[in-house]
Amino acid sequence: MNTRDTVLVALFAAFTVALAFFPPITIPLVGVPITAQSLGVMLAGAVLGANRGALSMGLVLALVAVGLPVLAGGRGGLGVFMGPTAGYLVGWPLAAYATGLLFERFSGKANYLVFSSLFCIVGGIFVMHPVGVLWLSISGGIPLDKAVLGTLVFVPGDVLKAVAAAYIAIQVRKALGATMGYGANRI
Amino acid sequence: MTASFYIHKESWLHRLAAGRKLFCLAVLGTGISFVSDLWLLAGALSLCVCLFPAAQLRLVVAYNQVRPLFWIMAALFVAKLFTGPLSDAFVVILRLCILVLAAGLITVTTKTSALLTVLERVLTPLSVFGFSAPRMAFALSLVIRFIPVVGQISQEVREAQQARGLGTNIFALIIPFVLRIVKMAEQVSQAIDARGGLPDAKPSPAVMRRSQAVRRSVSAPMGAETDQPH
Numbered sequence: 001m002n003t004r005d006t007v008l009v010a011l012f013a014a015f016t017v018a019l020a021f022f023p024p025i026t027i028p029l030v031g032v033p034i035t036a037q038s039l040g041v042m043l044a045g046a047v048l049g050a051n052r053g054a055l056s057m058g059l060v061l062a063l064v065a066v067g068l069p070v071l072a073g074g075r076g077g078l079g080v081f082m083g084p085t086a087g088y089l090v091g092w093p094l095a096a097y098a099t100g101l102l103f104e105r106f107s108g109k110a111n112y113l114v115f116s117s118l119f120c121i122v123g124g125i126f127v128m129h130p131v132g133v134l135w136l137s138i139s140g141g142i143p144l145d146k147a148v149l150g151t152l153v154f155v156p157g158d159v160l161k162a163v164a165a166a167y168i169a170i171q172v173r174k175a176l177g178a179t180m181g182y183g184a185n186r187i
Numbered sequence: 188m189t190a191s192f193y194i195h196k197e198s199w200l201h202r203l204a205a206g207r208k209l210f211c212l213a214v215l216g217t218g219i220s221f222v223s224d225l226w227l228l229a230g231a232l233s234l235c236v237c238l239f240p241a242a243q244l245r246l247v248v249a250y251n252q253v254r255p256l257f258w259i260m261a262a263l264f265v266a267k268l269f270t271g272p273l274s275d276a277f278v279v280i281l282r283l284c285i286l287v288l289a290a291g292l293i294t295v296t297t298k299t300s301a302l303l304t305v306l307e308r309v310l311t312p313l314s315v316f317g318f319s320a321p322r323m324a325f326a327l328s329l330v331i332r333f334i335p336v337v338g339q340i341s342q343e344v345r346e347a348q349q350a351r352g353l354g355t356n357i358f359a360l361i362i363p364f365v366l367r368i369v370k371m372a373e374q375v376s377q378a379i380d381a382r383g384g385l386p387d388a389k390p391s392p393a394v395m396r397r398s399q400a401v402r403r404s405v406s407a408p409m410g411a412e413t414d415q416p417h
Contacts, residue, residue, distance in 0.1 A: 003385050004376040006322060010329035011372045014337040015365070017330070021338060022360075036357070043365065059330055062323070066302035067192045067294040068331070077192050077294035079252050082216065082286035084259055140263045141279045142270055150266060164357060171358070172365045 001052075009052050013059035016040030017070040037072045038158070039165050041092050041128070042120040045099030046110075046169035053096035061089060087135025091128035099123030103169070110173070116166035124162045125155060191299045200242040200292070205301040206308070208293045215289055219282055225274055228281040235288040242296050252291030253284055260284075303327065319388040333375075340367050 001009075022036040045053035060070060069076040071089075080086060102110075102119035109115040129151060137147040195201075200208075222228060239249040253260075260280055267276035303324065311320040344364050345354060353359035379385065 001319075001322070002376075003380050004372065006326050006385055007329065007376040007379065008369070008372045010326040011333055011337065011368050011375070013326075013330045014333040015368050017334050018337040018341050022341065036361070039361065043361075047365065047369070055326075059323075059326055062306060062327055063330060066299050066306060066327075067297065068299065069190075069192060070334075073255065075255055077252075078212070078290035079287040079294060082283070082290045083256050084263060084283060139283065140266070141275065142263065142266045146266055146270060150262070168358060168361050168365065171362045172369075175362070175366055176369060 005052055008048060009056040010059065012040070012044050012048055012053075012056040013063070016044065016057070016060050017063065020070060020072040020074075038124065038161055039168070041095050042099050042124045042162060042165035043169060043172075045096035045101075045123055046103050046116070046120065046165065047172055048096075048100065049104050050097045050100035053100040054093040057092040057096045061092065064089070084136050084140045085132065086139070088128060088132035090135070091131035094131060095123040095128040097123075098127040111170055113163070113166060113170065116170050117163045120162035120166045120169070121159060124165070125158050129155070129158075192294050193298055194244060194248065194295045196243040196296075198242045198296070200238065200296045203296075205293075205297045205305045208297060209305060212289055212293060216286055219285060222282075223278050225277060225281070228278060228285065232281055232285050232288070235285050235292070238292055239288075242292065244295065248295060249288060249291070252288055256283070256287060314388075321386045322388060325386050329375075336371075337368065340364065340371070 016037060019036040019040045041057055044056050047053075048056060063070045064076045064080055065078060067077045071080065080089060099119050099122065102122060103116075106115065106119070110119065133144070133147045133151050136142070136151070137144045140147070142150075219228075219231070222231075236246070236249050239246060260283060263283075264276050264280055267279055307320045307324045310318065310323060314320065341360075341364055344360060344367070347363075348354050348356065348359045351359070
């Protein structure tokens with residue numbers, strides 16, 4: 001971790017915080033309004049890679065813990081970690097790590113929307129949701145299968161977000177490679 | 188944009204050391220999962236609520252802690268009704284309310300800087316795995332410092348894209364936003380290197396003082412936080 005890595009990690013955390021203050025935006029063509037913050041999780045992994053992506057999401061969680069309103073809707077504080085949805089939050093660094101790892105390992109394929117979407121879906125859904133559902137089931141005291149059933153509603157929306165994040169990641173990586181002198185996978 | 192949730196008052200709860208408050212929360216969180224007696228839980232809940240006036244805070248502050256959870260709690264309550272007796276549903280909701288209130292009480296009665304210090308102390312043992320607590324503290328103060336700047340960038344990008352009629356296009360908004368973040372990171376890291384680079388990976392007294400000074404200067408204008416002599 002040199003200075004640049006540390007600053008990138010910090011600024012991506014600030015970026016994810018700023019996304020919380022984005023008004024809900026709509027995906028063109030589909031027209032579903034979404035909150036932008038969870039895009040930041042997948043983008044952190046996709047742009048920064050596994051380690052730095054996970055660290056920057058960890059920083060956001062640290063800010064939440066020390067009592068700053070950095071989550072969507074101006075939420076924050078220790079209470080968030082005590083609530084039934086805390087698992088999704090704890091899943092952020094893990095999701096960023098998983099997405100980042102896939103982008104690093106298969107960087108040659110990451111410029112295809114299909115693969116890049118898959119990487120984002122693995123992190124944003126297959127890693128994030130199990131952690132979230134597990135915590136929901138434990139803290140809410142409801143059986144795991146019921147908890148899974150209850151959260152399936154959110155999966156279609158999250159798939160759309162993952163595809164959006166994947167598209168953004170591709171464009172960002174291309175632009176960084178083309179105009180700012182970064183190698184394909186060395187941001 | 189990011190004033191903290193801290194509310195300054197002069198009470199014994201405000202004066203209590205941050206580490207002790209967090210320790211109590213951890214004990215409460217562990218202990219409460221073994222309690223399923225409705226009356227005991229109701230008593231604990233009323234105690235939590237009473238602690239807010241004890242900290243010279245109005246009751247609406249307590250209400251604000253639980254209010255965002257209203258819908259998810261309602262959903263949980265309904266889910267519990269279908270899977271077990273009514274008392275179980277109440278137990279779960281009461282437990283959640285107690286924990287969220289207690290945690291919220293710590294958040295509103297403890298300065299951000301005090302919580303940051305505890306966080307740094309708690310994470311120091313992780314240096315075994317190559318994790319550097321001083322650098323994390325430095326990165327955290329960077330984030331806090333740059334949230335307004337990043338917000339400003341987001342505003343600029345939005346205005347530029349609105350002029351092109353792309354003000355609601357998520358891609359037109361976020362792609363340039365990310366690119367500007369990466370570019371700014373380049374400049375900021377050069378600026379930091381020009382001023383002596385990152386703090387040492389291992390905490391030394393001088394560095395601790397410096398990072399605390401940075402943090403104080405960073406957090407001072409954000410809220411009503413003032414460093415009172417104790």
